[in-house]
Amino acid sequence: MGTKRDVVIIGGGHNGLTAAAYLAQAGLDVQVLERLDVLGGAAISAEAFAGVDARLSRYSYLVSLLPQRIIDDLGLQIELAPRRYSSYTPAPGADHGLLVDNHDPLATAASFAALGAEDDALAWAQFYEGTQHLARALFPTVTDPLLTRAEARAAVVASAETAGIDGAALWDSLIEQPVGRTIADTFANDLVRGVVYTDALIGTFAPNDDETLLANRCFLYHVIGGGTGDWNVPVGGMGAVSGELERAARLAGATLTTGAEVTALTSDTSAGNGDRQHCVRWIDAAGAEHETTAEHVLVNCSPHELARLLAAGDEGAASTTDGGAAPPAEGAQVKVNLLLRRLPRLRDASVDPAAAFGGTFHINETFSQLQRAYDEAASGQVPSVIPAEIYCHSLTDPSILGPELRARGAHTLTVFALHVPDRLLTEANNEAMRATLQRAVLDSLDSVLAEPIESLLLTDANGEPCVETKTTRDLEHVLRLPGGSIFHGDLAWPWAEDDEPLDTPARRWGVDTGLPGVLLCGSGARRGGAVSGIAGHNAAMAVLESR
Numbered sequence: 001m002g003t004k005r006d007v008v009i010i011g012g013g014h015n016g017l018t019a020a021a022y023l024a025q026a027g028l029d030v031q032v033l034e035r036l037d038v039l040g041g042a043a044i045s046a047e048a049f050a051g052v053d054a055r056l057s058r059y060s061y062l063v064s065l066l067p068q069r070i071i072d073d074l075g076l077q078i079e080l081a082p083r084r085y086s087s088y089t090p091a092p093g094a095d096h097g098l099l100v101d102n103h104d105p106l107a108t109a110a111s112f113a114a115l116g117a118e119d120d121a122l123a124w125a126q127f128y129e130g131t132q133h134l135a136r137a138l139f140p141t142v143t144d145p146l147l148t149r150a151e152a153r154a155a156v157v158a159s160a161e162t163a164g165i166d167g168a169a170l171w172d173s174l175i176e177q178p179v180g181r182t183i184a185d186t187f188a189n190d191l192v193r194g195v196v197y198t199d200a201l202i203g204t205f206a207p208n209d210d211e212t213l214l215a216n217r218c219f220l221y222h223v224i225g226g227g228t229g230d231w232n233v234p235v236g237g238m239g240a241v242s243g244e245l246e247r248a249a250r251l252a253g254a255t256l257t258t259g260a261e262v263t264a265l266t267s268d269t270s271a272g273n274g275d276r277q278h279c280v281r282w283i284d285a286a287g288a289e290h291e292t293t294a295e296h297v298l299v300n301c302s303p304h305e306l307a308r309l310l311a312a313g314d315e316g317a318a319s320t321t322d323g324g325a326a327p328p329a330e331g332a333q334v335k336v337n338l339l340l341r342r343l344p345r346l347r348d349a350s351v352d353p354a355a356a357f358g359g360t361f362h363i364n365e366t367f368s369q370l371q372r373a374y375d376e377a378a379s380g381q382v383p384s385v386i387p388a389e390i391y392c393h394s395l396t397d398p399s400i401l402g403p404e405l406r407a408r409g410a411h412t413l414t415v416f417a418l419h420v421p422d423r424l425l426t427e428a429n430n431e432a433m434r435a436t437l438q439r440a441v442l443d444s445l446d447s448v449l450a451e452p453i454e455s456l457l458l459t460d461a462n463g464e465p466c467v468e469t470k471t472t473r474d475l476e477h478v479l480r481l482p483g484g485s486i487f488h489g490d491l492a493w494p495w496a497e498d499d500e501p502l503d504t505p506a507r508r509w510g511v512d513t514g515l516p517g518v519l520l521c522g523s524g525a526r527r528g529g530a531v532s533g534i535a536g537h538n539a540a541m542a543v544l545e546s547r
Contacts, residue, residue: 002291005029005255007543008280010262010309011300011522013041017245017256018536019298019521019543021074024252026544031292032249033260033282035480039246041300042479042486043531045239045400048337048468051461053402054412056337057238059470059479060486061391061414064225064232065532066241069143074248078241080232081396085359088351089195090448091115092364095347097448098191099355117189127186127196128229130170133159135224142494142527142534143541145508152495179216180208184367193367198389198418199223201370203486205332205421207378208371217491221529224494231360233396234531241531259285265297265306266313267515278517281313296546298521298539299513302488304329305480306513306520330422331472331484332377334386334437336415339458339466343392343411345450357392357413363448365389365418373419382424382436386444388417410458417441422472422483430473438469488524496526505545509538519543 007023009016012034024030038044042059063080071078083102090097099111112121137155141147147155153175157167173182179200187193197208200219206212223229234241249256264281278297282290299306343353364373365387373383391414398406417437425433445453457465472484482488496502496510506512510526511519521539522528528535 002293003031005031005292005294007031007296007298008033008278008292008294009298009300009521010265010280011035011041012039012256012258013300013522014043014242014245014531014533015522015528015536015539016041016298016300017242017249018070018074018533019300019540020254020256021245021248021252022537022540023543024249024254025074026540028543030249030254032254032256033262033280033292034256034258035261037258037285039256039258040239040242042481043238043242045237049339049458049460049466050464052339052405052458052466054339054405054410055237055239055400056339056412057234057393057414058337059335059475060238060531061393061416062231063234063238063241063531064230065142065221065530065534067139067143067532067534067537068226070533070537074245076241076244076248078244079235081235082230082232083359083396085355087195087360087362088356089191089362089365090346090348091191092366092369092447095349097348097351097356098195099351100359101355102359112192115189115191117192120187120189120192123186124192124196129163130160130165130174131223131229133163133165133167133170134174134220135227135229138220138494139224139227142532143537146494146496146502146510146526148498148500149493149495150498174220175216178210178213179219180210184208190366190368194365194370195362197367197370198362198365198387201332201418202416203331203333204491205330205374205377205419207374208367214490217493220494221491225530233393235397235399237393237397237400238531245533257284262309264312265309265518267517279313295517296543297518298543299518300522300536301480302329302482302485302522303513303520303524304482304488306518310515329482329485329489331475331481331486332419332421333472333484333486334417334420334441335470336417336438336441337468338413338415338453340411340413340453340456341458342409342456344453344456347448347450349450354395357390357411358395361390361392363388363390364444370419377419377421377424380424382433382440383419385447386417386437386440387419388415388441388444390415390445415441415445417444420472422476422485425471425473427473430471434469434471434474437471438467441469442467486523487529488522491529492526494527505542509542509545511535511539511542
């Protein structure tokens with residue numbers, strides 16, 4: 001069966017829904033084709049444990065980069081709750097740690113002093129004053145056509161100099177030279193250095209001194225969100241965000257089709273009038289084959305998936321944002337979700353567990369531990385001590401737990417472990433590696449607790465412990481993230497290079513694939529990555545500008 005639309009969007013993740021809502025609001029006939037039976041992609045909530053009334057943010061877990069402009073434009077009714085505490089980091093092998101309290105600078109200073117890092121407390125304040133200028137200068141531009149590198153630099157320098165900060169030095173220290181080197185030069189304490197550097201490693205496999213600057217790009221996106229760098233908890237779970245985007249797209253008139261497996265993408269310019277019609281072939285949940293033609297196709301999947309669809313449609317090798325072959329992609333994390341009957345007791349008895357778990361709980365993430373874990377993983381071994389960070393969403397948003405669980409004092413924990421690159425896994429060893437990595441993560445957590453974490457796990461309706469582990473291969477299987485990469489590949493700077501052509505809407509908005517009329521609208525786009533809707537917004541703007 002064949003139909004014709006103005007726009008077809010391949011993939012119903014949050015970015016695809018964002019693009020659909022904008023384009024349908026503009027009066028275009030839009031269809032979203034989603035392979036799974038639910039919309040939202042990685043931004044979903046799920047009852048991960050059989051018979052247990054708890055809806056976990058199964059994959060993506062915090063929100064920072066979703067612009068208020070998108071919330072307002074689409075009338076999204078979502079609440080993003082701030083966390084009082086920034087982070088708690090136990091000192092390895094000790095009964096004390098660093099607690100950063102957003103609401104109590106004196107308590108934070110005392111915690112630095114107890115760690116023997118008084119000088120780093122001042123350096124911390126100055127360092128993050130600098131990142132605030134990156135955020136103020138750059139975040140407002142992410143839903144506009146791309147700045148050039150020179151324009152981005154000028155904006156950062158101007159913002160910094162209003163506060164008497166050397167803007168050129170700030171730019172060089174965070175953009176031009178490895179950010180790990182800057183951190184090592186700025187802070188003396190190994191634990192403090194590690195806490196700062198972890199923002200450069202979420203989903204990114206890089207050493208502490210990363211000449212490729214991939215860690216810098218990851219760090220940049222982590223500190224500019226919302227113009228502040230704050231990471232907030234979506235009330236109701238991540239599914240509440242995607243649910244609102246779905247509602248906005250439906251109200252605008254978009255057609256949202258689940259259970260739709262796209263099998264090929266082809267293009268046809270034989271009309272001779274310069275128009276380019278694209279044909280998307282797909283199979284519905286009942287196995288029926290369909291063809292939908294459209295002037296524009298938005299790709300809310302990875303460049304690697306686009307390559308596969310084009311090859312199936314005889315278009316040859318995929319194009320990407322740079323117009324060349326899709327680069328290799330590799331995730332570097334393992335995700336573990338747990339449900340506990342209560343929060344665990346800490347080795348550091350001076351810190352309330354509700355405070356320690358009220359922000360980001362870092363375990364075994366000193367600067368030296370991060371480098372050691374990288375070296376071990378790069379040599380093909382699972383790190384002997386897994387560095388990880390933990391989030392307790394239920395402390396900020398109890399609504400994700402059913403009334404009985406709340407009454408019992410139960411809590412969720414989400415663990416995001418670093419330096420577990422996909423190269424360590426194969427199709428043959430994935431099951432065994434999942435068990436190995438889960439054990440390594442739980443052991444790492446136990447090393448900073450006063451009691452074993454497994455003694456606190458609730459059980460599901462089948463009597464199984466409430467613990468769920470997702471490897472990079474699991475993410476590739478379920479979500480088709482290449483190599484388990486949560487960014488669909490390497491992150492790009494949120495600007496264009498000075499000599500980069502910006503002569504088409506697709507290029508100006510950072511969504512170009514090299515194939516006219518086919519645009520990236522997911523994490524693989526420029527300014528993609530994280531739950532932000534930015535790529536979906538920008539692809540929609542490129543479509544509207546080109547009409």
